[in-house]
Amino acid sequence: MTVPTTAPAPALSPADAYHGFLDALAEADEYAAVDVALGLVDAGVPAERVLLDLVAPAQAEVGERWARNAWSVAQEHAATHISERVVAAVAAHANPHPTRGRIVVACMDGEWHALPPRLVAEVLRLRGWQVTFLGASVPAAHLVSYLHRHDAHAVALACALPMRLPHAHRMVEACRRSDVPVVVGGRGFGQDGRWARRLGMAWAPDAPAAADLVADERALRRVAPADVSLLADDEYAGLTKRRGELIESALCALRERFAGMRKYSPAQLDSTVSDLGYIVDFLAAAVYVDDPSLFTEFVEWLVGILVSRGVPAASVGLTLAHYAGELRDFPRAARFLGAARALV
Amino acid sequence: MTAAGVRDWDPGDGRISTSGTRVPAWSADVPVRPAGALPPLAPDRGPPVLDWSEVVEHLREGLVVCDTAGVVRHLSPVAERLLPEVTVGRVLAASGVEGLRAPTHGDEFSHRGRRLRIRQVPLSTGGCCWYVEDVTDNITRADALLAERARAAFLARVGEKLGNPLHPDRAAAAVARLAVPTLADVAVLVLAPRSGRARWWRATRADDGAPSVDVGVLSAADLPAAVDEGLAGFEPQVPDWLVEQAVDAGWLTGVTAADVSVRVVPLPGRDLPAGVLLVARGACRYYDEADVELVRAFAARAGAALTTAVLYRDQAEVADTLQASLVPVEPAEAAGVQWGTAYRPAQAGLRIGGDFYGSHRLPDGGSVFFLGDVSGKGVEAAVFTGQLRQCLQALHRVEAHPGRLLRLLNDALLETTQANGQGRFATIVLGVARPRGDGGLTLSMSGGGHLPPLVLRASGEVEPVGLRGMLIGVVPDPRVGEVSVELAPGETCLLYSDGVTEARGGRRGDEQFGADRLVHTITGCQRMPAPALAERVEQVTCDWLAHGDHDDIAVLALRATGPQGRSMRHLHAVPALRH
Numbered sequence: 001m002t003v004p005t006t007a008p009a010p011a012l013s014p015a016d017a018y019h020g021f022l023d024a025l026a027e028a029d030e031y032a033a034v035d036v037a038l039g040l041v042d043a044g045v046p047a048e049r050v051l052l053d054l055v056a057p058a059q060a061e062v063g064e065r066w067a068r069n070a071w072s073v074a075q076e077h078a079a080t081h082i083s084e085r086v087v088a089a090v091a092a093h094a095n096p097h098p099t100r101g102r103i104v105v106a107c108m109d110g111e112w113h114a115l116p117p118r119l120v121a122e123v124l125r126l127r128g129w130q131v132t133f134l135g136a137s138v139p140a141a142h143l144v145s146y147l148h149r150h151d152a153h154a155v156a157l158a159c160a161l162p163m164r165l166p167h168a169h170r171m172v173e174a175c176r177r178s179d180v181p182v183v184v185g186g187r188g189f190g191q192d193g194r195w196a197r198r199l200g201m202a203w204a205p206d207a208p209a210a211a212d213l214v215a216d217e218r219a220l221r222r223v224a225p226a227d228v229s230l231l232a233d234d235e236y237a238g239l240t241k242r243r244g245e246l247i248e249s250a251l252c253a254l255r256e257r258f259a260g261m262r263k264y265s266p267a268q269l270d271s272t273v274s275d276l277g278y279i280v281d282f283l284a285a286a287v288y289v290d291d292p293s294l295f296t297e298f299v300e301w302l303v304g305i306l307v308s309r310g311v312p313a314a315s316v317g318l319t320l321a322h323y324a325g326e327l328r329d330f331p332r333a334a335r336f337l338g339a340a341r342a343l344v
Numbered sequence: 345m346t347a348a349g350v351r352d353w354d355p356g357d358g359r360i361s362t363s364g365t366r367v368p369a370w371s372a373d374v375p376v377r378p379a380g381a382l383p384p385l386a387p388d389r390g391p392p393v394l395d396w397s398e399v400v401e402h403l404r405e406g407l408v409v410c411d412t413a414g415v416v417r418h419l420s421p422v423a424e425r426l427l428p429e430v431t432v433g434r435v436l437a438a439s440g441v442e443g444l445r446a447p448t449h450g451d452e453f454s455h456r457g458r459r460l461r462i463r464q465v466p467l468s469t470g471g472c473c474w475y476v477e478d479v480t481d482n483i484t485r486a487d488a489l490l491a492e493r494a495r496a497a498f499l500a501r502v503g504e505k506l507g508n509p510l511h512p513d514r515a516a517a518a519v520a521r522l523a524v525p526t527l528a529d530v531a532v533l534v535l536a537p538r539s540g541r542a543r544w545w546r547a548t549r550a551d552d553g554a555p556s557v558d559v560g561v562l563s564a565a566d567l568p569a570a571v572d573e574g575l576a577g578f579e580p581q582v583p584d585w586l587v588e589q590a591v592d593a594g595w596l597t598g599v600t601a602a603d604v605s606v607r608v609v610p611l612p613g614r615d616l617p618a619g620v621l622l623v624a625r626g627a628c629r630y631y632d633e634a635d636v637e638l639v640r641a642f643a644a645r646a647g648a649a650l651t652t653a654v655l656y657r658d659q660a661e662v663a664d665t666l667q668a669s670l671v672p673v674e675p676a677e678a679a680g681v682q683w684g685t686a687y688r689p690a691q692a693g694l695r696i697g698g699d700f701y702g703s704h705r706l707p708d709g710g711s712v713f714f715l716g717d718v719s720g721k722g723v724e725a726a727v728f729t730g731q732l733r734q735c736l737q738a739l740h741r742v743e744a745h746p747g748r749l750l751r752l753l754n755d756a757l758l759e760t761t762q763a764n765g766q767g768r769f770a771t772i773v774l775g776v777a778r779p780r781g782d783g784g785l786t787l788s789m790s791g792g793g794h795l796p797p798l799v800l801r802a803s804g805e806v807e808p809v810g811l812r813g814m815l816i817g818v819v820p821d822p823r824v825g826e827v828s829v830e831l832a833p834g835e836t837c838l839l840y841s842d843g844v845t846e847a848r849g850g851r852r853g854d855e856q857f858g859a860d861r862l863v864h865t866i867t868g869c870q871r872m873p874a875p876a877l878a879e880r881v882e883q884v885t886c887d888w889l890a891h892g893d894h895d896d897i898a899v900l901a902l903r904a905t906g907p908q909g910r911s912m913r914h915l916h917a918v919p920a921l922r923h
Contacts, residue, residue: 028871074869074880081876110891112883136879137886142695149660151513167891177508179518218554244852251851267864273851274887 012043014053021058025079033082034089047094048126051087051119052207059083059115067301069308083115091122098130101153103214104180106134106143108159108168108188116186117158123207124156124214140171147178154181154214156204159188162195162298163281166236166288169199169226181220183213195289200226235330239284246326247276253322254315275302279319283333292336299340317344408444408474409467410436423476426460436474444474452479459483495638498526502642506649515653517557519611519621519646520547524555527639528623532595533611534571535619535650537564542571546595568593574610574620587624596624605630609639611647618650670696670726672898673733675703678711680779684874684901686882690721690843690894698725699841699898702733704740709779712740712749715839715900716772716794725896728768731760736774746790747826750774750816754792757817769817773797773839783833783906791825792816795845795859799829800836800877804868808859809837833906836874838866843897844881849888857888874903 017036024033040050062079065071071079105121107114114136121133132150134143147155155175159168165188175182185204189196196203202223204210213220239246251273255261264272279302286295299320303313324337397418400407406423408430410416416432416439423430429439436444443453443462452461459480466472502522510518516533523531524547534544542562547555568589570580580586586606590596596604606624610617621643623631631639675683689697701715714736718728735756736749743749750772761768773796775789789797791813799807813825831837840862847857865884869877878899885897 028873030873072868074872077869077876077880078872081873081879110886112879137883141691145660147514148511148656149664151511179505179508179510179514218550218556221554222552247851266860270850270861277890 012040012045014040014045014049017054018058021054022061025058025062025082026075028075028078028082030082030085033086037086037090038093041090041093047090048123048208050090051122055083055086055090056116056119067305067308069305080115084118087115087118087122091125094126096126096128098125099128100130102130102132102150103154103156104132104134104143104146104150104152105156106138106158107136108157108164108171109139110137110164110167111158111160111188112136113158113160113186116160117156120156120158120185120207120210124211127211127215129153129211129214140167140174143171144174144178147175147180152180153217154183154220156210156214157182157184158186159184160186162188162190162294163278163285164188165195165199165285165294169201169288172199172201181217183210183220185210190294195291195294197224198226198289198291200224233332235332236284236288238330239280239287239327239333242326243277243280243284246280246323247273249326250276250279250319250322254318257318258312258315275306276319278302279316279323283323283336286336287330287332290332292339295336296340296343300343303344313344317341320344404477406476408436408476409471410474411471414471417471423474426458426476426478427455491634495634495641498638499641499645502645506645510649510653512650512653512657515649516543516545516619517559519649520545521555521557522646523547523621523623523642525549527625527635527642529625530596531624532590532593532622533619533646534562534567534575534622536575536613536617537567540564542567544595548597562593566593570608571620571622574608575617577610577617579610580608586622590622590624595622603627607631607636607639609636609643611643611650613647613651614655618647618654621646667694667696667726670730672699672701672729675701675713675900675902676705676711678703678705678777679709680783680785680905681711681777682874682903682905684876684878684899684903686878686897686899688843688882688886688894688897690896694722694726696723696726696729697721697896698729699843699896700729700733701839701898701900702736704737706740706744706776708744710744711777712736712744712746712774713777713839713900713902714772714774715841715898716770716774716792717841717843717896717898718770719768721896728766728770732757732770732772735760744776746774746776746788747824750790750792750813750824751822754816754822755820758820761817769815771795771815773811777902779904780830783904784835785831785902785904787829787831787837787902789827789829791827792822795840795842797829798838798840798863798866799831800838800866800870802832802834802870804870806863806867808863831902831904833904834870836866836870836872836877836901836903838877838881839900840881841896841898843895844885844899847885847889847894847897849890849892853890853892857885861888874901877901877903 017040021033021036024036037050037054040054041047059080062071062076066073066076103124105117107117118133121131125131134146157168157171159165168184168188172182172184182201183204184196184201189203193203193205200223202213202220204213282298283295286292299316303316306316307313320337320341324334324341327333327337400420403420403422406426407418407420408416408423408427409418414435414437416430416434416436419430419432427439427441429441430436441455443451443455443460452459458478461477461479463475464472465475505518505522506515516535520531520533529549530546532544532546534542540563542564543559544562545557545559547557550556570586570589573580586608587604590606604624604626606622608620608622611619611621621639623639672687674685683703685701687699689695691697698718698721703711703713705711718725718732735753739749739752739756743752757770770792771794772792773789773794774792775787778786780786789809789811791811793813793815796811797809799809801807809827809829811825811827814822816822829837845857845859845862848854849857862881865881866877869880872880878901881899882897
């Protein structure tokens with residue numbers, strides 16, 4: 001007999017299957033991961049629960065492992081790809097018949113975290129909507145031209161990083177100009193969706209909430225308008241304009257202070273430059289929604305990431321101090337930088 | 345000096361003085377003294393003795409002068425006309441005029457069908473003077489102005505909402521929704537019937553603001569006569585009859601038929617009306633001429649939006665069909681190969697560009713694969729990629745050797761471009777992948793001036809493939825590079841376009857991404873499935889661009905999956921080696 005005797009008993013709940021599933025992701029074993037998920041579906045677990053109680057928490061763990069530097073970017077990408085295959089397999093297995101209108105699900109331009117919106121897309125599909133998933137990093141022009149060609153009941157837009165909030169805002173406005181209501185989701189809008197509210201958008205904390213919201217068109221359209229006074233001063237515009245110059249001067253300051261940086265490889269230099277850019281982008285986004293917590297939360301997160309990769313927290317402190325010096329004419333940005341420096 | 349000589353005297357209430365020569369357009373009903381009646385002012389005259397009672401007689405404000413006891417002592421003719429109840433010698437309060445009871449300042453009240461504004465000014469001699477002004481016309485004018493402003497604001501909002509080309513169904517729903525509540529409690533938009541069926545959208549006023557919209561279909565034969573008339577371009581005129589028809593059509597569920605007012609206006613289209621708008625409101629708020637004018641103005645904008653939407657849809661359908669034929673086709677599944685692709689055209693609104701990739705299965709189990717880039721951008725480039733892919737589709741059936749296939753392609757393109765008189769050329773990597781017995785792949789590739797492929801080895805290291813050659817579609821017998829590469833199971837070959845390596849970004853946004861960064865991006869990614877690897881290259885390139893403009897980006901990755909293919913799934917119970 002060639003039947004392996006070590007085969008585990010089929011899991012009966014997403015919680016039982018969780019560890020086996022994570023192992024399959026760690027091994028980049030697509031077939032094993034698909035087997036675990038479909039095994040649950042075959043055992044009678046509703047497809048929606050498999051997606052939300054198995055795939056979603058596993059993906060959160062994948063992100064955690066990357067943040068702790070336990071996994072490389074390559075491992076994270078491979079695991080995410082396999083999770084996407086699992087979602088596709090579960091969706092194809094359930095094969096729901098669409099009875100309701102069309103919902104377009106997309107990631108913001110520049111956003112590559114496609115799995116959470118993909119889960120939302122499949123939950124909506126399981127609830128009878130006809131779903132078009134446009135994928136990762138959808139340019140606004142592409143989304144709008146899609147909406148002109150296909151009558152959509154609503155758009156679900158995902159944003160994982162708060163630094164893209166200004167873009168998200170513009171994208172939502174573009175959809176609204178096409179008279180299509182938008183529901184937004186993702187951690188980019190804050191844990192409690194406060195930045196979505198600030199920008200006058202309907203926000204859903206998770207896939208079931210998004211499904212409930214799109215089912216109620218009048219609730220979708222009944223959104224308190226954005227507080228446009230946020231953009232009354234031109235700090236946001238000024239920050240985006242000076243982005244390149246700020247990064248350049250911060251790099252010089254870091255080189256002077258940290259002798260080790262002179263021996264950085266081109267790749268290390270690139271990632272330093274992109275970290276310096278993130279700091280400016282998050283600062284600009286915080287100014288855009290006028291909320292210092294957006295920036296301070298990011299700085300805390302960044303310090304955690306860098307320390308786990310052996311980069312001293314002092315380099316962040318130095319960068320913040322440098323930006324604060326450069327941005328004396330930007331009262332709000334300077335205040336946010338001050339709040340962040342107090343943390344480092 | 346006579347009273348008529350009082351010119352440029354401001355009564356102090358903010359109104360324009362009755363300067364003889366300048367007649368405001370809105371004062372047509374205010375008696376204006378012609379300029380000619382004014383005696384010229386003689387500068388050499390001595391100081392005039394004023395007869396004040398004569399002066400005040402001609403003020404537009406009437407005067408009622410009372411003594412300390414409140415008895416009327418003087419009444420100007422204007423006041424006499426406005427307040428006939430008041431008589432000289434009697435107590436003012438006893439006149440029975442409500443508005444004159446309490447001392448006021450700048451109060452307004454209605455009296456005998458006119459709107460009067462009064463103010464009371466104490467006199468130094470004791471007693472007081474009441475100034476009475478007839479402001480009926482001012483109020484009417486202000487009301488009309490406010491109404492006009494509200495209409496203008498409404499139409500501006502409508503213009504803004506309908507100004508973007510929308511999907512026709514969206515536009516129809518938006519038209520119905522925008523009509524409520526400003527124009528109607530219930531608004532029904534009926535589109536001109538297509539193949540015997542007319543679709544309608546109905547918006548109904550809801551208490552909490554946003555109207556609710558529902559849709560339905562009527563057979564053209566069942567349309568109310570008034571709608572038919574509207575669709576023919578006429579505006580039906582008999583309101584009662586309209587209510588009946590709207591009720592019969594089942595559109596007026598929310599309102600009581602008895603006190604409903606209904607209007608039907610056509611929405612102008614390109615030739616015949618694009619549809620008809622039926623507006624209804626209850627509670628005896630009938631549509632007067634100004635309301636109907638507003639409905640017509642709204643209908644004109646709605647008709648334009650619907651026409652644009654339909655025009656846009658028709659053209660988009662054509663464009664979509666053409667685009668679909670030019671979008672790169674995902675590689676055909678082949679034994680032993682896992683394909684990964686990424687494609688990002690330069691023009692985001694367009695799904696096509698000058699980069700192309702694809703694969704075709706060969707009868708012997710191998711696959712022809714290719715990735716390339718044609719000169720130019722946008723639609724014209726995409727059309728050329730279409731020709732090129734069709735050539736390959738046909739030619740691979742007669743020639744499976746990459747080098748010879750590339751030369752054939754060159755000849756075919758040269759002929760096409762010369763015939764069409766267009767100087768188009770392309771760069772391309774074209775290869776054949778054949779599965780080996782051990783689960784690896786043998787790749788024979790030929791190069792037509794394209795960027796050399798990269799190979800990601802099982803060790804995680806990246807090797808460039810030495811592949812050169814000349815552009816194709818330029819000279820009759822180009823120098824074609826040829827190379828053979830062995831992929832062990834799990835190893836990947838990556839083809840990419842110059843949109844990746846020439847992406848401009850970085851610190852100042854002008855630095856090229858370059859080959860070194862690309863190599864670094866995939867180094868160590870040997871365990872990534874091919875689709876994940878292709879997406880990674882796309883992602884890192886786009887991050888580098890940071891929303892900047894870019895050229896078309898195309899990536900094709902092919903990975904040797906190993907001998908078992910999908911049968912590997914049964915091995916997952918065996919614990920894998922951990923690093």
